[in-house]
Amino acid sequence: MLVHIGYNLLQVAVVIGFAPLVEGVLARLKELVQSKRGPSIFQPYRDLAKLLCKDEIVSRRSSWIFRTAPYVAFTAPVFVALLIPVLTRYPLFFAFMGDMLGVGFVLAFGGFFVALAAVDSGNPYGPMGASRTRMVGFLTEPVFLIVFMIISLVAGSTIPYIVQSEWIRSPAAFFAPWHVLLVIAFLLLILAEDGRLPVDSASGHFELAMIEKSKSLEYSGRGAALMKWGGAMKLFVLMVVFLNVLVTPWGLAGPADTSLAGVLLAVPLVLLKMLIFLVVLVVIESSLAKLRLFRISEFTGAAFVIAVVAMVSRLFAA
Amino acid sequence: MQAPSTSLLLSIEALASGLFLLTALGTVAARQLLTCFHLFVWQSILLSASAALLGLALSSPHLLAVAAITLATKTMLIPWLLRKTVHDEVYRIREIDQVLNIPTSLLLALVLAGVGYVFFVEMLRGIAVPAYALVNLPIGVAVLLLGALTLTVRREAVAQLLALLVAENGVFFAGIAIVPNLPAIAELAAAVDVPVYTLVVGLLTRRIHSELGTTMVGRLTALRED
Numbered sequence: 001m002l003v004h005i006g007y008n009l010l011q012v013a014v015v016i017g018f019a020p021l022v023e024g025v026l027a028r029l030k031e032l033v034q035s036k037r038g039p040s041i042f043q044p045y046r047d048l049a050k051l052l053c054k055d056e057i058v059s060r061r062s063s064w065i066f067r068t069a070p071y072v073a074f075t076a077p078v079f080v081a082l083l084i085p086v087l088t089r090y091p092l093f094f095a096f097m098g099d100m101l102g103v104g105f106v107l108a109f110g111g112f113f114v115a116l117a118a119v120d121s122g123n124p125y126g127p128m129g130a131s132r133t134r135m136v137g138f139l140t141e142p143v144f145l146i147v148f149m150i151i152s153l154v155a156g157s158t159i160p161y162i163v164q165s166e167w168i169r170s171p172a173a174f175f176a177p178w179h180v181l182l183v184i185a186f187l188l189l190i191l192a193e194d195g196r197l198p199v200d201s202a203s204g205h206f207e208l209a210m211i212e213k214s215k216s217l218e219y220s221g222r223g224a225a226l227m228k229w230g231g232a233m234k235l236f237v238l239m240v241v242f243l244n245v246l247v248t249p250w251g252l253a254g255p256a257d258t259s260l261a262g263v264l265l266a267v268p269l270v271l272l273k274m275l276i277f278l279v280v281l282v283v284i285e286s287s288l289a290k291l292r293l294f295r296i297s298e299f300t301g302a303a304f305v306i307a308v309v310a311m312v313s314r315l316f317a318a
Numbered sequence: 319m320q321a322p323s324t325s326l327l328l329s330i331e332a333l334a335s336g337l338f339l340l341t342a343l344g345t346v347a348a349r350q351l352l353t354c355f356h357l358f359v360w361q362s363i364l365l366s367a368s369a370a371l372l373g374l375a376l377s378s379p380h381l382l383a384v385a386a387i388t389l390a391t392k393t394m395l396i397p398w399l400l401r402k403t404v405h406d407e408v409y410r411i412r413e414i415d416q417v418l419n420i421p422t423s424l425l426l427a428l429v430l431a432g433v434g435y436v437f438f439v440e441m442l443r444g445i446a447v448p449a450y451a452l453v454n455l456p457i458g459v460a461v462l463l464l465g466a467l468t469l470t471v472r473r474e475a476v477a478q479l480l481a482l483l484v485a486e487n488g489v490f491f492a493g494i495a496i497v498p499n500l501p502a503i504a505e506l507a508a509a510v511d512v513p514v515y516t517l518v519v520g521l522l523t524r525r526i527h528s529e530l531g532t533t534m535v536g537r538l539t540a541l542r543e544d
Contacts, residue, residue: 175329177336177453184340301421302347309339309431313456316439 004093007263011086012078014267015240019077019232020044022239022274029282030203044232048225056221062120069117070223073230076110077237084160084237085244087266089168090255091161099158100148103241107234111137114227118215125207129214132293136199136211139300140192146307147186150178150314151246160245167249181310183246188303190238192296197285199296209290236274243273327375328450334368335457338491339431342461345484346427346468347420351411354480355400358487362392365487369494372450376498383502384494387509396483396516400476403520405527408476415473415534423471427464434460451495458492461485473536475523479516486512 024041031038058067080103082094098106115133118126152158154173155166167174192199195212207214216227244252251269253262291299341361348354366388373381401409416423438456447455465485472478490508493500527533 172325172329175333177332177339177457180333180336181340298347298349298420298424301424302343305347305424305428306340306343308428309343309460312432312435313339316435316456 001093003258007088008082008092008094010263011088011092012081014086014270015077015081015233015236016229018267018271019236020048020229022236022278023232025275026278026281027203029278030285033282033286044228048229051220051225051228052222054221056219056223058223059122059218061122062218065113066117066120066218067223069113069120070219070226070230072113073110074226074233075230076106077230077233079106080237081233081240084240085164085252086240087253087263087270089161089165089249089252090258091159095161096159100151100160100163100241101158103160103237104144104148107237108137110230110234114215118218121218123214123218125210125214125217129210129212132211133215136192136296136300139297140189140303143185143189143300143303143307146304146311147182147189150182150307150311153314160241164245164249164252167246176314178310178314181306181313183242185303185307185310186242186246188299188306190242191284192300192303194235194238196281198288198291198299201290204290239274239277240270243277244270248273324375327371331368331371331375331450332453334364334371335453335491338364338368338487339457339460342464342484342488343424343427343431345481346423346464346471349413349420351414351474351477352409354414354477355397355409358480358483359393359397361484361487362388362396365491366393368454368491372494372498375450378498380499380502380505381494384490384500384505387502387505388490391509391513392483392487395513399513399516400479400520403517404476404523404533408523408527408533411474414477415536417471417473417536423467426467426471430463430467431460434463447496454495455492458488458490458495461488461491464488473534475519475526475533475535478535479519479523483512483516 021041021044024039024044027043028038028041082092083098083103083106111133115130118130148158151163155163157163173179191197195202200211200213201209202212204210204213207217212231216224216231219227251266251273253266338361341357341364344357345354345361348357366385369381369388370385373379373385418426435456438459439452442452442455462485465481465483465488468481468484469478472481523533526535526538
């Protein structure tokens with residue numbers, strides 16, 4: 001049991017440690033696509049180190065919400081990392097503490113706090129971004145629920161570990177049409193949830209068009225570092241759920257080999273999977289233009305329809 | 319040795335059919351004409367891949383012929399004809415004129431896909447059909463209905479033609495699963511037929527475009543005699 005706790009904490013360490021790297025690789029790949037050289041893939045680590053050394057300035061008008069929000073934004077993905085299969089295929093110590101709805105809840109809790117803090121900051125762009133995030137949020141919520149419903153219908157459980165082993169057990173279900181539709185719906189969901197391109201431009205600097213970024217404009221020093229790190233971890237965690245649970249359930253440390261070496265071997269494999277996903281993400285982001293704000297409902301509507309069609313085809317054709 | 323590779327081929331075919339349905343949903347949701355065009359080409363590639371996989375899995379030379387003919391006509395000849403006959407300006411349309419807005423038509427698409435599934439799975443319940451037909455037939459019917467929906471909703475000549483072709487793809491997709499030994503002559507007839515009507519509609523669209531400067535056929539409601 002102690003070993004399981006240890007592995008569980010190792011998963012958290014991997015999420016905390018490699019999340020900035022993923023961000024750096026993503027930025028670098030994007031620049032490469034645009035025929036530029038781009039910053040080093042370790043730039044996010046340097047940014048974080050610099051921000052952590054700097055003084056933090058907090059408005060006298062802001063309340064405790066503004067000050068605690070970076071910590072909530074940082075810890076929410078950490079808690080999620082306890083619940084999902086980052087490195088191992090067998091359930092670890094905290095695996096049964098919460099299911100996929102729990103994962104959604106914890107992430108939404110972090111998002112909610114960040115939105116509150118944005119309103120609290122008094123910056124005019126903060127509340128605007130917060131309300132837009134809520135708009136995207138309530139449009140993606142039904143997709144989330146339907147995806148979870150299908151998954152729980154298939155695997156008979158909403159615990160991510162059990163869902164993951166279900167795909168390995170039945171390859172026929174893995175190739176089924178509804179699984180493809182489910183994967184695409186979840187991919188669109190990640191794009192919307194993480195503020196990726198057709199919905200929101202993550203690298204834009206124009207405040208009026210911002211959705212995701214405007215909420216952390218008022219932070220400096222440690223607060224800014226934690227917000228940045230938390231955002232990177234959120235993407236990492238969503239990618240883990242997408243890759244390890246839904247798309248490619250292979251390459252994790254199996255129940256047969258519970259040694260530390262086996263678990264450590266899963267780290268490069270998971271990172272390799274992520275690299276492939278990042279390439280896909282960069283292709284998507286480089287080939288699409290940002291949607292107008294009121295067209296986002298069409299994007300999420302498409303995701304919703306795809307998810308429901310997946311559900312219908314699962315219910316009637318299986 | 320034969321059994322696992324057959325089941326693998328059928329699995330990949332199921333994967334292709336999922337993507338096939340996805341492209342049809344894409345044509346309902348797409349606003350840009352060029353996106354519709356590309357989706358149609360991708361859908362035809364998937365149709366051809368699906369026919370080829372089924373042909374390999376069932377060792378049916380007819381289906382392989384269907385795949386080859388589909389690849390030749392729908393992914394090369396028809397797109398080429400469409401690009402040649404219709405003016406380039408038409409493909410730069412970024413907002414296709416629609417009768418209903420996109421969220422509404424997506425919801426209708428949802429209902430139609432549901433109808434395709436519920437109706438056909440219930441219909442097939444009593445009959446002994448192979449598993450791949452149970453995958454392909456509802457998807458083919460759903461795509462046919464989605465194509466018909468797009469055809470109804472759009473007010474743009476080229477978009478309507480593409481919708482018609484999507485519906486036709488759906489019919490074929492259902493067809494290859496229920497009649498694996500479809501005589502190649504029937505497919506050949508369709509292979510001649512479809513490019514011909516593409517050509518006719520394409521030329522007509524070109525004429526409309528050169529006369530009126532637009533291809534929004536939804537506006538052509540009154541006959542002018544002078």
